[in-house]
Amino acid sequence: MKKEKNNKIYKFFSVLYGKLFLINDTPQKIALGLGLGVFAGVLPGAGPMAALFLAFILRVNRASALIGCLLTNTWLSFVTFILAIKAGSVILGISWHDVHQDWNYFLREFNWLHLFKLSVLKVILPVIVGYLVIAFCLGFLAYLVTLIIIIKLKYKLNSSH
Secondary structure, three states: HHHHHHHHHHHHHHHHOOOOOOOOOHHHHHHHHHHHHHHHHHHOOOOHHHHHHHHHHOOOOOHHHHHHHHHHOOHHHHHHHHHHHHHHHHOOOOOOOHHHHHHHHHHOOOHHHHHHHHHHHHHHHHHHHHHHHHHHHHHHHHHHHHHHHHHHHHHHHHHHH
């Protein structure tokens, strides 16, 4: 059973390698597409369509944008929720504990009236700012790492011929 699971993981990464690092495009466009996809994937509700749209508008590699988005979409948004609250609160200079309590109250007692009572700017703005900062940082990191790997791989492939 464990060997079968390892084969699936190996197959996933080999397909990912083939789809991402062997794309016939410039390393910058591939890496920027992946970074853009990670950025869109981290933002809750953005999703693959947003990544493809942004990639089309910015003229970067759409396949790598889609891959980046699918690697981070949804599951990372839940993981980064508290981090987004903390980052946004620090940037806006408010207590993250208060924002977290307000969010818990809002989610527990969901009602549109509660949303307006809590103040949209006090509750939602710190989370949005936090997600944007986290998405930008992770997207930029994905861009840099991917660019370095692709340049090294293409250099290695070209020097071996």
